[in-house]
Amino acid sequence: MKAAVCYEFGKPLVIEDVEIDQPQAGEVIVKTSACAICHSDIHRIRGDWGGQPPIIAGHEAAGVIADVGTGVSHFRVGDHVVVSLLRSCGRCFFCLIGRPYNCEGRFPQDERPRLRNKEGVILAQGLHTAAFAEFMVVDQSQVVVISPEMPLDRACLLACGVITGWGAVVNTARVEAGSGVVVIGAGGVGLNSVQGAALSGAVKIIAVDMLDHKLEAARGFGATHTINAGSQDPVAAVLSLTEGRGAEYAFITVGSSKAITQGAYMIRQGGIAVIVGMPSNQDANFSLNAHHLTYGRTVIGSPMGSTRLSVDIPRLVELYRQGRLKLDELISRRYPLDQINEAIESTERGEALRNVIIF
Ligand SMILES: [Zn+2]
Ligand SMILES: [Zn+2]
Numbered sequence: 001m002k003a004a005v006c007y008e009f010g011k012p013l014v015i016e017d018v019e020i021d022q023p024q025a026g027e028v029i030v031k032t033s034a035c036a037i038c039h040s041d042i043h044r045i046r047g048d049w050g051g052q053p054p055i056i057a058g059h060e061a062a063g064v065i066a067d068v069g070t071g072v073s074h075f076r077v078g079d080h081v082v083v084s085l086l087r088s089c090g091r092c093f094f095c096l097i098g099r100p101y102n103c104e105g106r107f108p109q110d111e112r113p114r115l116r117n118k119e120g121v122i123l124a125q126g127l128h129t130a131a132f133a134e135f136m137v138v139d140q141s142q143v144v145v146i147s148p149e150m151p152l153d154r155a156c157l158l159a160c161g162v163i164t165g166w167g168a169v170v171n172t173a174r175v176e177a178g179s180g181v182v183v184i185g186a187g188g189v190g191l192n193s194v195q196g197a198a199l200s201g202a203v204k205i206i207a208v209d210m211l212d213h214k215l216e217a218a219r220g221f222g223a224t225h226t227i228n229a230g231s232q233d234p235v236a237a238v239l240s241l242t243e244g245r246g247a248e249y250a251f252i253t254v255g256s257s258k259a260i261t262q263g264a265y266m267i268r269q270g271g272i273a274v275i276v277g278m279p280s281n282q283d284a285n286f287s288l289n290a291h292h293l294t295y296g297r298t299v300i301g302s303p304m305g306s307t308r309l310s311v312d313i314p315r316l317v318e319l320y321r322q323g324r325l326k327l328d329e330l331i332s333r334r335y336p337l338d339q340i341n342e343a344i345e346s347t348e349r350g351e352a353l354r355n356v357i358i359f
Contacts, residue, residue, distance in 0.1 A: 008149060020135050021071075027139055028068050028081075031066040034187070035156055035359075048281055055126045060157065061136065067152075080150065081146065082159050101279040101303045107127065156356065163254060163305045166195065168251050169251065175196070179207050184254055201289070207225070209227075209229065247273060250273040255277040256284075269297065332353050334355075334358045
């Protein structure tokens with residue numbers, strides 16, 4: 001099968017034929033139909049998060065089940081599925097307390113590599129998925145069956161960007177109707193926090209970004225106010241839009257310490273600031289005045305939108321079917337696999353909401 005392999009951090013991916021194993025017990029093979037490019041892939045192949053190449057990235061995917069391993073009873077060859085990096089063992093402490101997104105289980109993939117090139121060199125499976133390839137071998141907990149009527153190039157967006165942004169609002173913070181919400185970053189994740197806030201009944205939805213075309217997109221997703229952080233102080237601007245008090249909620253969807261600090265100063269007493277985007281380096285720290293928090297403010301993290309795949313993916317597919325969740329508008333451009341480097345560069349330059357590789 002063809003795959004896009006990262007042999008050296010920061011260098012273009014190499015498209016070549018690679019070998020994939022048969023599925024082991026509890027695993028499925030999915031023929032990839034579409035995979036969007038997420039900033040986490042870029043961090044991974046630029047070396048921001050450490051690790052060693054060669055590696056195949058890609059984790060926001062959808063496709064069709066091509067084979068199943070022993071013990072897989074819920075999936076059949078031909079099922080259309082969303083494929084996510086989230087996997088859950090169902091037996092560990094976190095799975096048993098209802099937080100499968102914090103699963104600490106071990107999986108057969110961790111013990112035995114599943115991908116190698118023609119010379120027999122082992123290729124790491126980036127973000128548990130390796131979806132920049134024509135086939136993926138993943139744990140069955142990573143896939144959710146969807147209706148064959150759901151277009152797969154839009155379904156793939158649900159696997160990461162949508163659940164991360166929407167889930168932070170709906171699952172992690174449980175935004176109340178009538179609230180005021182700030183979303184920092186109006187990209188492929190932030191726009192989903194904006195539409196999650198709109199679907200939750202937030203009255204004021206303030207989008208903050210540096211790029212006017214992204215702020216314009218945010219209006220289309222439900223933002224009621226926009227702030228260009230390049231031309232004005234975003235904290236002062238949010239306070240002036242919220243009677244000087246701050247918003248009930250802030251969602252920080254860009255992975256920068258500065259944005260996290262700003263988000264924490266945008267919330268009112270009793271408000272909640274949610275760190276949604278993964279920081280771009282491992283040692284990202286931020287500091288806050290302790291008095292600011294003593295008035296009852298909370299800063300929390302949102303692991304992948306606190307998503308339970310089998311609960312949230314069907315909900316999102318239904319919202320899309322009803323015309324209440326925007327997915328078509330998130331796709332900036334579609335590319336074939338052999339133009340993946342162009343798609344990645346465009347994402348890095350901040351031009352795209354989501355670029356999608358079509359197989
Ligand atoms: Zn992602
Ligand atoms: Zn688990």
